[in-house]
Amino acid sequence: MLNRREPETIKSGADREPPSMLLPITTDRLLLRRYHPADVRATHGYYGDPEVVRWVPWEPWTLDETEERVRRRCDRTTWEGPDSTLSLVVSHLDVLVGDICMWPTDYTMRVGEMGWAFDPEHQGRGFASEAVSAFIGTAFDVLGLHRVVAHVDPRNQASLRLCQRVGMTMEGQLRSHSLIKGEWVDTVLFGILATDVLGASLGP
Numbered sequence: 001m002l003n004r005r006e007p008e009t010i011k012s013g014a015d016r017e018p019p020s021m022l023l024p025i026t027t028d029r030l031l032l033r034r035y036h037p038a039d040v041r042a043t044h045g046y047y048g049d050p051e052v053v054r055w056v057p058w059e060p061w062t063l064d065e066t067e068e069r070v071r072r073r074c075d076r077t078t079w080e081g082p083d084s085t086l087s088l089v090v091s092h093l094d095v096l097v098g099d100i101c102m103w104p105t106d107y108t109m110r111v112g113e114m115g116w117a118f119d120p121e122h123q124g125r126g127f128a129s130e131a132v133s134a135f136i137g138t139a140f141d142v143l144g145l146h147r148v149v150a151h152v153d154p155r156n157q158a159s160l161r162l163c164q165r166v167g168m169t170m171e172g173q174l175r176s177h178s179l180i181k182g183e184w185v186d187t188v189l190f191g192i193l194a195t196d197v198l199g200a201s202l203g204p
Helices: 037-047 063-073 127-141 157-165 194-202
Strands: 031-033 086-092 095-104 111-118 147-152 169-180 183-193
Touching: 031 127, 037 063, 037 095, 037 111, 086 127, 095 127, 111 127, 127 147, 127 157, 127 194, 147 157, 147 169, 183 194
Parallel strands: 111 147
Antiparallel strands: 031 086, 086 095, 095 111, 147 183, 169 183
């Protein structure tokens, strides 16, 4: 399961304190940590799978492409400027099961777009929901974000269900919005606000 768009460059923004000192993020079963060079093989194990990249613009990564991507992601652990990207791997018992990233979408640095990819070998165990929920919580509680969004190909049923499970709201569908492997396809927009999470935690 993969849902990701390449981040766009934002021209201006306000710096924020980098969250690196607060990593890793831990849940009951998972560790969301920085990339390491040793993650290349595990990362290539799913990014090289045509099914995993079925709903995104690029083709399966070669091993050389994976090495370069992982090298770049090793340094993407801050939220300190408009060109930032926060990229983390998700591991369970020291086994890499997926990854999550987020980048700012406007000058305020308080709206972030997320993407994710999870190894099909480890799906069906709730790892994606647990990891994405923890990541969203960190975005609000640590980075002070106001809003987190995700753009999903409507054919990507796994990611559509994941957005709903973690409490995101479907806010609309953009027609013929993204060019995916030679075909213009719609994009479903999901969003969640910091106040949504706060309201849910307070209860009725």
